[in-house]
Amino acid sequence: MPDKEKVLVIDDDRPLADGFARALSSEYDVRTAYSVEQARESLDPDIDAVLLDRRLPDGSGDELLEEIRDRDHDYRVAMVSGESPDPNLDCDTYVTKPLAGTDAVQETVEELLASTLST
DSSP: OOOOOEEEEEOSOHHHHHHHHHHHTTTSEEEEESSHHHHHHHOOTTEEEEEEOSEETTEEHHHHHHHHHHSSSOOEEEEEESSOOOTTOOOSEEEESSOSSHHHHHHHHHHHHHHHHHO
């Protein structure tokens, strides 16, 4: 049986991040990080998709996105934020909080992973 695709959820709102993880856990191997520091420790070549909040307690999600892009791995990244989208961000998709239920989270990850297969 093939390994599940790995998703990293990065959000300082623990109940929200944990809710995303629960919504995705039946289909994916989900990791959570609640800060930039934890995210850096969790990023490895095995990650397939990242859900990234723009505002984190110890740094900017925008800056973390730049770090992610500087790595030699093809992470698919969805920015998930209550802020207005920034067209200069190098993310694969932008989702505005609040999300419309767990289906929206699952659809976002499915779209990210489908774009991996089509590139």
